[in-house]
Amino acid sequence: xxxxxxxxxxxxxxxxxxxxxxxxxxxxxxxxxxxxxxxxxxxxxxxxxxxxxxxxxxxxxxxxxxxxxxxxxxxxxxxxxxxxxxxxxxxxxxxxxxxxxxxxxxxxxxxxxxxxxxxxxxxxxxxxxxxxxxxxxxxxxxxxxxxxxxxxxxxxxxxxxxxxxxxxxxxxxxxxxxxxxxxxxxxxxxxxxxxxxxxxxxxxxxxxxxxxxxxxxxxxxxxxxxxx
Numbered sequence: 001x002x003x004x005x006x007x008x009x010x011x012x013x014x015x016x017x018x019x020x021x022x023x024x025x026x027x028x029x030x031x032x033x034x035x036x037x038x039x040x041x042x043x044x045x046x047x048x049x050x051x052x053x054x055x056x057x058x059x060x061x062x063x064x065x066x067x068x069x070x071x072x073x074x075x076x077x078x079x080x081x082x083x084x085x086x087x088x089x090x091x092x093x094x095x096x097x098x099x100x101x102x103x104x105x106x107x108x109x110x111x112x113x114x115x116x117x118x119x120x121x122x123x124x125x126x127x128x129x130x131x132x133x134x135x136x137x138x139x140x141x142x143x144x145x146x147x148x149x150x151x152x153x154x155x156x157x158x159x160x161x162x163x164x165x166x167x168x169x170x171x172x173x174x175x176x177x178x179x180x181x182x183x184x185x186x187x188x189x190x191x192x193x194x195x196x197x198x199x200x201x202x203x204x205x206x207x208x209x210x211x212x213x214x215x216x217x218x219x220x221x222x223x224x225x226x227x228x
Contacts, residue, residue, distance in 0.1 A: 003080040004225075005163035006072060007181055009171020011195055012214045013087045017063045038145050046138075050127055053141040057107050058125040060089050068169065068214035069095035071222040078226050079165075084156045086171060086178050088143055101159065103152050103178055109142035153177045160184035165225075166191045169214045173201070194218060 010018075035041050036052040073096035075081045083092055083100045088107040092100045112118035112133035119142055120133070131139045144150055156178070160166065166185040172195070173179040185191060187205045194210045194217045201207060210217045 001078075001080045002164040003082060003162055004075060004165045004167065005159050005185075006081065006083045006167040006169060007160075007171065007178065008083060008085045008087060008092070008169045009178075010087060011170025012066075012068050013089050013091060014170070015068060015213055015215045016066045016091055018060065018087075018089060018091075033146055037143070038147050040147075042140060042145070046140075047129060049141070050129060053107065053143065054126050057122065057127075060107055061125055063091070065091045065095035066215045068218040069097070071218040073097045075222050075225060082159050082162075084159060084178075084181065101152055101156055103144070103150055103156060105141070105143035107141070107143070110139040111142045113137045113140050150177055156181055157184050161186070164189055167194065168192065169194045169218065171195065172197065192221065194221070 031048075031052060035045070036049050042049050069091050072081060072083060072092065076096075076098060081097065081099065083097055084103060085092060085100060086103050088102065088105050090106065090108055108122050110120050110122055110127050110131070112135060114135055114137035115133065118133045118135070120139065127139060127141065129138065133139055160181040161184045163185050166182065166189065168182060168191070171178070173182070173193075182191065182201070182204060189206065191204060191207045192210060193201070193207060194212065194214055196211055196213055198209050198211050200209050210221070
């Protein structure tokens with residue numbers, strides 16, 4: 001069974017109505033990134049950080065997967081599909097995809113501030129100051145903040161290196177280290193770049209660029225691959 005490895009970014013979630021910090025009308029524009037998405041911000045004002053992520057979580061519960069998410073899940077009928085996502089939402093899971101690696105954490109989970117291995121599901125949308133892990137430490141959003149290490153980048157690199165087909169969907173490839181994953185894919189294997197603002201990348205062989213929204217391009221591509 002051939003393996004399709006997929007890297008998804010904010011664009012695929014934006015099509016479901018999730019606002020991103022790059023959007024002019026985005027949820028992030030009320031706050032500087034430094035005030036809500038760094039460990040220093042958490043130390044300075046944990047209540048603000050908690051409320052920021054609570055509101056993002058609340059919004060997530062109001063949106064649904066879109067045709068691009070469902071197309072990726074459908075590809076599992078014929079392929080070993082491995083998704084690497086920069087997104088912290090759970091739309092891939094809700095669409096039915098089986099194998100998802102979250103590079104930047106998961107919005108609907110919390111983790112201990114004293115032991116990174118203690119991770120918990122969040123019921124509903126609220127995480128509160130005073131919510132503690134089993135060791136008595138405050139729980140924080142299970143998010144990789146700006147300036148923090150990306151612990152899943154090594155397994156993501158290994159997945160990229162194993163791809164027979166590699167897809168990049170809804171990301172500008174400007175955010176590192178995720179943007180470097182395409183360079184791990186074997187040079188002669190097929191690669192797709194799907195985004196309305198996509199452009200050819202120099203030095204990348206066998207790259208097909210699709211300048212469309214994922215919700216339009218991906219269902220068509222999935223049908224082609226399933227009938228091949």
